[in-house]
Amino acid sequence: MCIGVVPTSAFLKSKSDAGYHRTDVLNEFSRQDQPPIHHDGEDILQLEHTDPVLNAKMHLVNDAIDEIGFTxxxxxxxxxxxxxxxxxxxxxxxxxxxxxxxxxxxxxxxxxxxxxxxxxxxxxxxxxxxxxxxxxxxxxxxxxxxxxxxxxxxxxxxxxxxxxxxxxxxxxxxxxxxxxxxxxxxxxxxxxxxxxxxxxxxxxxxxxxxxxxxxxxxxxxxxxxxxxxxxxxxxxxxxxxxxxxxxxxxxxxxxxxxxxxxxxxxxxxxNETPKYLLGRGADTEVVETLQGIATRYGRSCSLTLEKLSACGVTAIQSGSRFALSGLTVHLRxxxxxxxxxxxxxxxxxxxxxxxxxxxxxxxxxxxxxxxxxxxxxxxxxxxxxxxxxxxxxxxxxxxxxxxxxxxxxxxxxxxxxxxxxxxxxxxxxxxxxxxxxxxxxxxxxxxxxxxxxxxxxxxxxxxxxxxxxxxxxxxxxxxxxxxxxxxxxxxxxxxxxxxxxxxxxxxxxxxxxxxxxxxxxxxxxxxxxxx
Missing domain, CATH: 1.20.1250.20 (MFS general substrate transporter like domains)
Structure with missing residues (x-):
């Protein structure tokens, strides 16, 4: 199950919350009627609703990077x-x-x-x-x-x-x-x-x-x-x-x-940057990169492949990234x-x-x-x-x-x-x-x-x-x-x-x-x- 951030209240739903599934997280991310709220842990573009799945995964990766800290x-x-x-x-x-x-x-x-x-x-x-x-x-x-x-x-x-x-x-x-x-x-x-x-x-x-x-x-x-x-x-x-x-x-x-x-x-x-890999849908490499840094410098990292996979597939993964359409996706x-x-x-x-x-x-x-x-x-x-x-x-x-x-x-x-x-x-x-x-x-x-x-x-x-x-x-x-x-x-x-x-x-x-x-x-x- 994807553990993501909810823009309106910034609370996290854990895997133990009964009945709270990936679709609930995405629905929360897609709500358009909420004003921005400033708080610790808020991602800059999380309220822009461009790709709810990517937003949820990005929040997990940011959590992992914060958990590892500066090395x-x-x-x-x-x-x-x-x-x-x-x-x-x-x-x-x-x-x-x-x-x-x-x-x-x-x-x-x-x-x-x-x-x-x-x-x-x-x-x-x-x-x-x-x-x-x-x-x-x-x-x-x-x-x-x-x-x-x-x-x-x-x-x-x-x-x-x-x-x-x-x-x-x-x-x-x-x-x-x-x-x-x-x-x-x-x-x-x-x-x-x-x-x-x-x-x-x-x-x-x-x-x-x-x-x-x-x-x-x-x-x-x-x-x-x-x-x-x-x-x-x-x-x-x-x-x-x-x-x-x-x-x-x-x-x-x-x-x-x-x-x-x-x-x-x-x-x-x-190593290739985790956020680039995230956009490419390479969830396994994201986890391996961050876990590798954590292990090398004796830090903790609770990010797992299961957490990322539960969020779904990001929209940008579709299509060939080497085609002209790949560049237009980035421009759009x-x-x-x-x-x-x-x-x-x-x-x-x-x-x-x-x-x-x-x-x-x-x-x-x-x-x-x-x-x-x-x-x-x-x-x-x-x-x-x-x-x-x-x-x-x-x-x-x-x-x-x-x-x-x-x-x-x-x-x-x-x-x-x-x-x-x-x-x-x-x-x-x-x-x-x-x-x-x-x-x-x-x-x-x-x-x-x-x-x-x-x-x-x-x-x-x-x-x-x-x-x-x-x-x-x-x-x-x-x-x-x-x-x-x-x-x-x-x-x-x-x-x-x-x-x-x-x-x-x-x-x-x-x-x-x-x-x-x-x-x-x-x-x-x-x-x-x-x-």
């Missing part, structure tokens, strides 16, 4: 999944850092081509790995994506011309692009409910990737790069022999990612009810907005920093890239604060995003009044910090409120919209002057809209468990 297995996932966060930001920033020096060597007709290559690769990667995660599972992408990224990142350093460089950057970005989709999904689907705030904290790895990119730039660009002839007409022409700094950055980055990919395979042998699932449809639409809109705001500020920040430094009398490449590294370091601590704020009942995820967006907007507007180098560095550090309070929380919120069976697809499309706007930002940078404060004003206005959208999200994950 060393989750700590390993926190680090190894965090690598994916770091790699995504690392590759994205590396291409913007090296583009200027590579352009001096190759003299391209379209200088912003590397940005378009990176975002195009990440767009395809997000859709491919995201949808693939719902079709073939999370495990394959988790093990393969970083390896693909590392190989082409190393090859990018060998590029003989601008076009080959763009190809390798696109292919490296393809591997990196699926990590934001998969890492949050995999980590969330093993997390006990009381520890779901760690999903926000994990975004600190994004800042670590930014810091590494800044440190590589600081180490290699000033010491192994040619001088821009427009700055010093007497400088020697830029060629392979005197402009290896940007190549060294790719070699170092690719090697680091390669080590990360090896650690993913050797440190933890990832993201709009299964009015509230889920509103939630999905607002999440995608938020990712679209941040997809324009973040590149305008971050990807084109080097040129803006250089112009501001020059106006303050600062022309040292060493100081410019040092400041870049310092501002990126500040981004590590934003998600740490966000993780704490998310754990407060008064704020939760939604209002943490509101605070992060509004404070970021304030610093953007104030930034245009900077008058010296110290202020320039200080405001950049503040923006990097508060921007990642919002961004880190959005990263975590997205998979938390998406239905588990369709989580990879929904997350992948969200990140895909983000990448489309990144491509658009490259076009904007081509026709606009990014050395002016105009992108700063645009970013500030976008964050006002983001704050408003966050405030009206229909679901608040605080105190609830992902479905």
């Amino acid at each position: 060393t297995y989750q700590w390993k996932l926190f680090v190894l999944n965090g690598f994916g966060y770091a790699v995504d930001s690392l590759i994205l920033l590396i291409q913007s850092i090296i583009a200027g020096q590579a352009a001096l060597e190759f003299n391209p007709s379209y200088p912003k081509g590397m940005t378009m290559a990176a975002y195009s690769g990440m767009l395809i990667g997000a859709l491919f790995w995201g949808m693939g995660a719902d079709v073939i599972g999370r495990k394959f992408a988790f093990n393969v994506s970083l390896m693909v990224c590392s190989i082409f990142a190393i090859l990018a350093g060998t590029s003989p011309n601008w076009y080959v460089l763009g190809l390798f950057i696109a292919l490296s970005s393809f591997g990196a692009g699926g990590n934001l989709v998969l890492d949050t999904t995999v980590f969330l689907e093993y997390l006990p409910s009381k520890d779901q705030w760690l999903l926000t904290l994990m975004a600190a790895w994004w800042g670590i990737g930014q810091l590494v990119a800044g440190l590589f730039a600081w180490a290699f660009i000033p010491n192994f790069s040619c001088i821009d002839p427009s700055i010093d007409p007497a400088a020697a022409p830029c060629a392979y022999s005197n402009n290896k700094g940007w190549r060294y950055i790719w070699y170092a980055s690719g090697s680091l990612v390669f080590v990360m990919s090896i650690l993913r395979i050797t440190v933890i042998r990832l 699932g993201l709009f299964a009810t009015p509230r889920i449809a509103l939630s999905t639409s607002l999440i995608w809109f938020s990712w679209t907005l941040i997809g324009l705001a973040y590149p305008l500020y971050s990807v084109f920040l080097p040129s803006y920093l250089a112009s501001r430094g020059a106006s303050f009398g600062e022309t040292s490449s060493y100081i410019t890239w040092r400041n870049y590294a310092l501002s990126n370091m500040c981004s590590i601590f934003g998600p740490i604060l966000a993780g704490y704020l998310c754990s407060l009942k008064l704020l939760g995820r939604k209002y943490t995003m509101v605070i992060g967006a509004l404070v970021t907007m304030t610093f953007f507007f104030a930034y245009t009044q900077v008058r010296n180098n110290a202020q320039n560095l200080g405001f950049n550090c503040a923006i990097s910090f508060w921007l990642n309070v919002y961004y880190g929380t959005l990263y975590a919120y997205t998979p938390e409120v998406l239905p588990s069976a369709h989580r990879g697809t929904g997350n992948g499309i969200a990140v895909g919209f983000n990448r489309v706007m990144g491509i658009l930002s490259a076009v904007i940078a081509t026709v606009a002057d990014t050395n002016t404060p105009v992108p700063i004003y645009i970013c500030a206005a976008l964050y006002i809209v983001m704050a408003a959208v966050a405030a009206v999200f229909p679901f608040e994950p605080y105190g609830r468990r992902s479905s």
